[in-house]
Amino acid sequence: MDEIETRWLANRYGKNRFDHDVIPGDPYPYLQSLGVLAQVDQEVLEGREIRLTDAEVQHLQQYNELPPDAERRLGEDDGRNRMLVNAIGELDPGWPVLLFATSVDHAHLMAALLSLRGIAAKAISGNTEAGVRRHYVKQFKAGEIRVLTNYGVLTTGFDAPSVRALIIARPVYSRGLYQQMIGRGLRGPKNGGKEHCLIINVADNVAQYGGQLAFRGFEHLWRPWAGGRSTTP
Numbered sequence: 001m002d003e004i005e006t007r008w009l010a011n012r013y014g015k016n017r018f019d020h021d022v023i024p025g026d027p028y029p030y031l032q033s034l035g036v037l038a039q040v041d042q043e044v045l046e047g048r049e050i051r052l053t054d055a056e057v058q059h060l061q062q063y064n065e066l067p068p069d070a071e072r073r074l075g076e077d078d079g080r081n082r083m084l085v086n087a088i089g090e091l092d093p094g095w096p097v098l099l100f101a102t103s104v105d106h107a108h109l110m111a112a113l114l115s116l117r118g119i120a121a122k123a124i125s126g127n128t129e130a131g132v133r134r135h136y137v138k139q140f141k142a143g144e145i146r147v148l149t150n151y152g153v154l155t156t157g158f159d160a161p162s163v164r165a166l167i168i169a170r171p172v173y174s175r176g177l178y179q180q181m182i183g184r185g186l187r188g189p190k191n192g193g194k195e196h197c198l199i200i201n202v203a204d205n206v207a208q209y210g211g212q213l214a215f216r217g218f219e220h221l222w223r224p225w226a227g228g229r230s231t232t233p
Helices: 003-012 027-034 054-063 068-075 078-089 104-116 130-141 175-185 214-221
Strands: 039-050 097-100 121-125 147-151 165-168 196-206 222-224
Touching: 027 214, 039 068, 039 078, 039 214, 054 068, 068 104, 078 097, 078 104, 078 165, 078 196, 097 175, 104 121, 104 147, 121 130, 130 147, 165 175, 175 196, 175 214, 214 222
Parallel strands: 039 196, 039 222, 097 147, 097 165, 121 147, 165 196
Antiparallel strands: none
């Protein structure tokens, strides 16, 4: 990394920087023990099996992501959407929640379904006007909106330390992208956040693809959710 960029990044965090080998072993448990990162509870909801065309399988293998049409099909699954709404409805009503949807249309659909359930929700995406997006984020941080649903816009550059639950409803195969998503909820009490964060992963299955969803590689980060449901497949 360029030395100027390194100094800029260090200044962003009070000139505290972690270089290689500063923390022995896995840094996550260490930073959780310090309260820099939140303790993570996890729940896995059983998703759907989806079959891809040969071209879609090729897209997944090449780009390590589901093609848009496959994501759209998942987002149109009524049973899957009811499961997501019910999972959010069973959480503490005071918890701010972020939901990562499978598509822009799915983000808007989930916000509508949650609103019909009496849960204040709004959707944002890359198509949302910047002023409207800022207004929704402000309302979310103020507790006026309980759930923000989104597609592709809150993975980076979004700061809301009060987030208490993350719903990863989009199948993610990239560890880097998944890490960016869950980072929205990992700030601990020593970092302006909270002690615990719940991550709800949806375990969809692509019939013709052997790759694992990215969340399977983060087992070291969390513990099973003890909030009253046990749905881990």
